[in-house]
Amino acid sequence: MPIRETNSQKIWQRRTGRESLSHWAMWLVGLMIFAYCWQQISQATTWFFVWDAPRIANDIWTRATPPKWDYIAQLGEPIWDTLNIATLGTIIALFLAVPVAFFAARNTTPSALFVRPIALLIIVSTRSINSLIWALLLIAIIGPGVFAGVIAIAIRSIGFCAKLLYEAIEEIDEIQVEAITATGASRWQVMAYGIVPQILPAFAGIAVFRWDINIRESTVLGLVGAGGIGLQLSASLNVLAWPQVSLILLVILAAVVISEWVSAKVRGAII
Known part of the structure; x- marks a missing residue:
């Protein structure tokens, strides 16, 4: 100073x-x-609709309340599909993310010159594209439905899980690995007894955390035809059935809150 x-x-x-x-x-x-960005936004904005937004919001709120409670009988299967999309997508992603993470970590990759860059490319490419975009591409390839949603969630989750896992692998205690190597253990034995036990808590935490995120993402995949409760939401919005929309939003909120509570309890038990 x-x-x-x-x-x-x-x-x-x-x-x-x-x-x-x-x-x-x-x-x-x-x-x-x-100032420049605000000017560009202002030119592309119809301010009449912005000023009229409170009246429109109040009109929709009036139409949407009270929710259509008897419609909840038709939401059991869609919310179950949503949970299945998130759960199966997370499981598939974890199976694929584990080898990618080991290939990406500096201390476990077979080749830092060839294999590691490919693994890092997989991590970046799968993380950089939103699950909705993956769902749109998969619907065009394999058709609409729950299966497209599962694969979209799985592809989106690979990069997330693999990145956190390979960082955990690189932060392991090398002394334990050296001690097991000194006993004459093979490469696979070193991995099984020196590396895997150290990253299991991180792996479990990543799995639960990603499943919690996937619950949220799977609720909207139905908007593009990938199944789940989002499909019911899209259908209700198309016919302006606002009491049904409000009920669907409440069900989605309840599902997200429950998944958050479950994931917090599991992470607390693990940590």
Whole structure:
């Protein structure tokens, strides 16, 4: 921190003159960028609908309440399909993510020059595309239905699970691995007794955490035809059946809250 002397008295300053100038210049550039972005957004926005939004929201709320409670009998199978999509997709993703994670980790990959870049490419590519986009592509390939939703969730989850798992593999205690290697154990024995026991807690936590996320993502896959309760939501929205929509949203909220509670309890037990 600079100290400036004035009349033989030392005055503390947070920044020098040059640092202050640079600081305010950065703020000015930031404000200019914000103003430009706001101008572009304003030109592409129909502000009449924005100002009229409170009235429209109140109208929809009036139409949607009370929920159509007798419609809940038709939501049992769709919410069950949603849970199956999330669960089966997570299981498939975990089976595929484990080898990808071992290939991506620096301390377990067979080849840092060839195999590891391929594994990292798989992780990045599967994580970078949203599950809705995967569902749209799969519906075009294998047709609409629950199976497309399961595969979409699985592909989307591979990169997430593999990334966290390979980071856990790279952070293991190498002393345990060296001790098992010193006994003359093979590569597979070292992996089974020196690496896997250390990453099992992380693996369990990742699995539960991803399953919790997939519950949320699977609820909307039906909007593009990939099965689950989102299909009922899409059908109700298309006919403007707002009491049914409100009930479906309440069921989705309940499913998400329960999955969050279950995952928190399981993670607490593991940790």
